[in-house]
Amino acid sequence: MKKMDKFEKDLLQAYESGELFSTKPTKEDKENFKAAAQATSLKDRRVNIRLSSPDLRDIQARALEEGVPYQTLIASVLHKYVSGRFVERPSRLTKRSTRTDRKRSAG
Template sequence: MKNHDEFEKDILDAYEKGDLISTKPSTKEKEKYKAAAQATSLKDRRVNIRLSSPDLLDIQARALEDGVPYQTLIASVLHKYVSGRLVETPSRLATRTTGRGKNPRIP
C-alpha cells in the first residue's frame, strides 16, 4: 500500500467524505483541451540529431528524474522552446563541467 503525503491524504479524505464534486468543462474548454492534446501528441515526423555523450547521459538522467522516457523529454523541451513556453528550472542533479578531462565521464 502506498504511503500518501499530506496533500494526497487531504484529497482522499475529502473524496471519502463526499466533499468533492465533479464539474463538466464548457464546450469551449473542451475544444481548447482537445486542440492542445492533438498539438502535443501529433508526432508525424522523424528527426535524427547527434548529441555529445555527456549531454545524452545528462538528458537520460534528467528524464529518469522526471519519470519520462528521454525521447519524450527531448520532444517536450523542443516543443516548449518553439512555443515560447520554455522555463528553465535548476536540476537536482549535480551540474557537470564542460571540457575534456574535467568531466568524470570523459577520460
C-alpha cells in the same frame, strides 16, 4: 501495498471529507485539449541528434521525474521553445557541475 506519503494522505482526507469534486471541462478547455493532442500526434518527421552522455542521462532523469518517455520530453521542449511557450522550471534533481563551475571553484 506501499505506505502513503503526506500528500497522498492529505488527498485521501480531502476526498473523504467531500472537499474534492469533479468538474466538467469547459468548451474552451476541450478545444485546447483537442489542439494539444493534434499538435502532439502530428509526428511525421524523424530527426537524429547527438547528445553527450551526461546530457542524455540528465534528460532521461528529468523525463522520469515528469513521468514521460525521454523522447516525448525532448519533443515537448522543442515544440514549446519554437512556439514561444517554453518556461523553465527548476528541477528537483541535483544539478551536475559543468567545467565552468569547476574552474570557478578551483580559482
